[in-house]
Amino acid sequence: MIVNLKIIIFFPGVIICALTGYFFWLASRPVNIIAVHQEDNFSEILVKNFPFTDKGNxxxxLENKDSLKIKYNIPSPSSSGNFYVNFWDFGEGYKEQGxxxxxxxxxxxxxxxxxxxxxxxxxxxxxxxxxxxxxxDGRYLMKKDGNxxxxKDD
Known part of the structure; x- marks a missing residue:
């Protein structure tokens, strides 16, 4: 009976540890920029391993905007100063339109x-x-002061 109790306690712990380790491994992978497509003030960035959470995104x-500007000239504002940058999951890669x-x-x-x-x-x-x-999970506004x-949804 004691052996069965140890098994019942041991296996869920192993599964929880394995799942936790797998999640941390997924979350710690670096973002991989596959390609950048630019059209006027619209930038389309194809990525793999983008963060899972809103806060992570x-x-x-915030941590990479300066290097994106240096390496890819992103964002690329219009003459009025407006820009739009969209990140797409590259998924299974390029495909035909179909x-x-x-x-x-x-x-x-x-x-x-x-x-x-x-x-x-x-x-x-x-x-x-x-x-x-x-x-x-929605939209966030970063004020000029950094807050x-x-x-709220309309």
Missing amino acids: INWW KYDRRCFNDMNTLENCIDKNAVFSVENTRNKEIIFTVY ILKL
């Missing part, structure tokens, strides 16, 4: 120039030069 942007809901990139001279639409994060600025983050507020 926003923090990743399917109804794919995002295609006209700057590629190939039939396989589309991805399945799976937006993971977007960043844009307002007329007041504040930043809006669109994430899975971030969750916007």
Whole structure:
């Protein structure tokens, strides 16, 4: 009876530890930028391993926005100063248009120039030069003073 009790206690603990370790491994993988497509003030960034949480997405942007500007000239504002940056999960890679809901990139001279639409994060600025983050769980506004507020749904 004691052996059975030890087994009952041991196996759930092993499963919980394994799942926790797997989650931390997934969360700690670096974001991989696969490609960047630019059209006017719209930047489309194809990524793998983007953070899972809203806070993780926003923090990743705040930590990497300067290097994105240096390496890819993103964001690339219009003459009025407005910009829009959209991050897409690269998923299974480029595909032919075929399917109804794919995002295609006209700057590629190939039939396989589309991805399945799976937006993971977007960043844009307002007329007041504040930043809006669109994430899975809603929208956030970063004020000029750096404070971030969750916007209420209309």
